[in-house]
Amino acid sequence: MIENVTDYAIFLLDETGHVATWNAGAKRIKQYDESEIIGKHFSTFYTAQAKETGYPDYELREALKVGRFEDEGWRVRKDGSVFWANVIITPIYTADKRHLGFSKITRDLSERKKAEDDLFKAYEELKESEERFRLMVEGVTDYAIFMLDPAGHVATWNQGAKNIIGYEAGEIIGRYFSRFYSREAIESGYPEYELKKAREEGRFEDEGWRYRKDGSAFWANVVITAIYNPKKELLGFSKITRDLTEKRRLEQQLFQTHEELKESEEKSRLLIASVKDYAILMLNTEGYITSWNTGAERIKGYNAKEIIGKHFSTFYPREAIERNFPQFELTKALEDGRFEDEGWRIRKDGTAFWANVTISPVYNSEHRLLGYAKVTRDLTERRRNEELTQKNQELVRINNDLDNFVYTASHDLKSPITNLEGLLSALQEDLGPDGEKFNQLLVLMQGSIGTLRKVITDLSEVTKIQPEAIGSESINLPGLLEEVKENLRTLISSSNAEVTTSELTFQNLRYSRKNLRSILYNLVSNGIKYADPQRKPQVSISTFITDAGEFALSVTDNGLGIPNNQFNKIFGMFKRVHDHVEGSGVGLYLVKRILDNSGDRIEVKSEVGKGSEFTIYFHQ
Known part of the structure; x- marks a missing residue:
């Protein structure tokens, strides 16, 4: 029976631990032929580490000490x-107690261990207390090991x-x-079925209810295992039975606990998955994304299929x-138990958003790091409001100072200009007929005084800019453009200019109607x-919406153009690039100030000799 058993390596060692016998199961499990292993020390089957620590000799000493190992x-x-092996070592003595x-006895439990590790990994501590499958013959009391004859009658x-x-x-x-x-089971022929399968396949394994002599079930x-002689004649069957009642009870208890845990985890998962205002995700120990909720998809733009498996640094600016900031966050989370930060992060479409980020390490019951929980909140609107508030406060202060200066200057200059106009009229009258030869000079003087008066009038306009929060209303752009063209009718007619709208996406x-009219008036007139x-003046107005959702208005001309190094200069008060063109140098300053007050911006593209494009971006 022992020689033919293939599921167990059953062999003898001499008193020094050298192999003395070898069965079919030993050959199948350990791969050595009998001629290769007889006489070799049984430590051949042990790892280098076990040999270094003297573990094989320890096993023999323990077997001698307690009678079994x-x-x-x-x-x-x-x-x-x-x-992975289950090993039982039993000392053998003669009748006179001579060793x-x-x-x-060795059993290959690799598959069982893999299955148990996979299924009950979360319950390793509990599994450590569970008795391992143990194989025994004769003196072993934990297994029922007996022989059946070919017909299924008990032979040993x-x-x-x-005991079982x-x-x-x-x-x-x-x-x-x-x-x-x-x-x-008897009525359905199940015992006969087991023997039939063992004959057909050489081996049959099963778990199920069996009954003791007293009628109790286990x-x-x-x-x-079907046992054959060298002539392949069936000798009978070896039958090994183990009582797993307690194991099954624990497994059922574990299964119930596992199902309850699964249900609780599923509820938590569904709750997290449905949250839309927070990006809640899990990272593994290396920072790669393992879970993704609805809020993460809404805030960052990726769906789960696109982002799971990628490193979370995907969301960070270059x-x-x-400077390795993502790894710094994980390190600080480990050191402090939690890391919180605010800063710019990047969405799938490349746009930036201001994020509040919390990273917390996640551990199992043995305090082994499983990964990190990462919660992100989009605070872009709050930060924009804070920046605008701060910027507006500073602008209000500057504007108030400037308004006071401009108001005082323009008010103080009005009287001298009126006096000059009066003196010039008096001079013209005093010259009488003899004044004709001074007409050109007088006309130039009147033109200069008129220009000065216009500058003062434009400066007065600066002080009258309407605060955006007060005068905001819904404005129809085509209607306002027609109004501006009507105001510029004389200029358009005298210069034979063409003012058109190429495409109005919105x-x-x-906006403040007065301020928007002032913006369009100054850009179109410029x-x-x-x-x-050498060219007929052409001005085109268009609108579009950017990828970031900003409303943009563009004014394009075919004029003289602006050198690149003059872009910043043109928005200063009294700053002009082409001095030969009549103007006060206040128009673009007025445009820029209106936009600064409302938190909007203007960008310029220009090429000398071809024209310019002024684009305004409004946040709505």
């Missing part, structure tokens, strides 16, 4: 591969069989093995990545005044 651990096959050697009976099933050897040997099965793990804009003398 059982262990589970890694063992090494002939080809160098390792397998002859050891019996050693060991102590473990007596309750029959004495004299009561059961010669009886058909179906008496261990339920009535339903959950059994059963392995039936400067932050170059036609309504919420486009006409700064025209190339």
